[in-house]
Amino acid sequence: MELLEILNWRYAAKAMNGDNVEQKKIDTIIEAxxxxxxxxxxxxxxxxxxTNQEIKEKIKPVAWNQSVITDCSxxxxxxxxxxxxxxxxxxxxxxTNEIRGFKNEGWENYRQKLLSSYPQKDDxxxxxxxxxxxxxxxxxxxxxxxxxxxxxxxxxxxxxEAVDNILGLREKGLRSVVMLPVGYRAxxxxxxxxxxxxxxxTEKLITEIK
Numbered sequence: 763m764e765l766l767e768i769l770n771w772r773y774a775a776k777a778m779n780g781d782n783v784e785q786k787k788i789d790t791i792i793e794a795x796x797x798x799x800x801x802x803x804x805x806x807x808x809x810x811x812x813t814n815q816e817i818k819e820k821i822k823p824v825a826w827n828q829s830v831i832t833d834c835s836x837x838x839x840x841x842x843x844x845x846x847x848x849x850x851x852x853x854x855x856x857x858t859n860e861i862r863g864f865k866n867e868g869w870e871n872y873r874q875k876l877l878s879s880y881p882q883k884d885d886x887x888x889x890x891x892x893x894x895x896x897x898x899x900x901x902x903x904x905x906x907x908x909x910x911x912x913x914x915x916x917x918x919x920x921x922x923e924a925v926d927n928i929l930g931l932r933e934k935g936l937r938s939v940v941m942l943p944v945g946y947r948a949x950x951x952x953x954x955x956x957x958x959x960x961x962x963x964t965e966k967l968i969t970e971i972k
Contacts, residue, residue: 765909770959772908774915775830775943777951783835783944787910791838791944794906798899802876804854806846806892807899808936810839810929820928825920825941829951834915834943839929840900841936842892846880893939900940907944917941 763771788811795809812818813836822831831837843850855873859865880888900916907914918940925931925938949955961967 768908769905772904772913773954773959775913775945775947775952776915776954777948778830778833778835778913778915778943778945779948780833781835781946783912783946787907787912788836788944790910791903791906791912795838795899795903798902800895800898801891802854802872803858804846804851805895806843806850807896807939808841808934809899810841810931812837812839817928821920821925821941824924824928825917828915828917828919830915830917830943830945831941833948834945836944838903838942838944839925839938840896840940840942841926841929841931841934842889842896842939844932844935844937845885845888846876846883846892848877848881851876851880889937893937896939900942903942912944913947915943917943 792809792811796805800806812821815832818832818834818837821837822828825831851873855869858869904914904916920938920941922938925941926936929938931938947955
């Protein structure tokens with residue numbers, strides 16, 4: 763299918779059938795998320811890929827008891843940095859220099875600009891900025907899944923603090939932001955499956971400024 767056909771096909775599945783997704787397809791989704799653009803290239807988040815059924819069962823009650831939590835093949839939890847630190851910023855700049863094999867004066871000046879800015883900001887402001895970057899990766903993962911005929915259900919309906927406790931995220935300097943169950947739809951149990959996709963018209967959504 764063409765991209766727009768794929769995007770029209772996909773929807774937020776309300777029921778999944780529990781079938782396992784082959785690892786190759788999951789790897790493609792993860793790689794798409796890894797390649798997502800982020801502010802200053804910092805990638806200020808991590809992705810927890812959960813197949814452990816006991817962990818899913820623990821998460822379900824703190825996620826409005828949504829069945830896709832336990833009936834999906836893989837549960838992806840996008841967890842943003844709790845704040846920006848000098849160590850975190852330096853790691854990404856040093857990694858860039860190592861991989862590219864050279865240092866650039868402009869790049870190093872930009873490093874200093876970030877070091878003099880982000881670490882001095884309020885932790886909550888930094889977390890909110892990092893969380894927005896995680897959503898870019900989430901979108902890439904959703905499209906990558908749909909491209910392989912897989913269903914996903916982006917979820918904000920959960921208790922972040924409870925999920926953080928279950929996964930031990932706060933100890934890692936992370937906070938859960940959004941979850942993405944990945945699997946195969948169960949049409950017979952999904953009230954949404956046959957409903958027409960509803961979106962604003964292009965005219966209502968887009969303003970051209972020439």
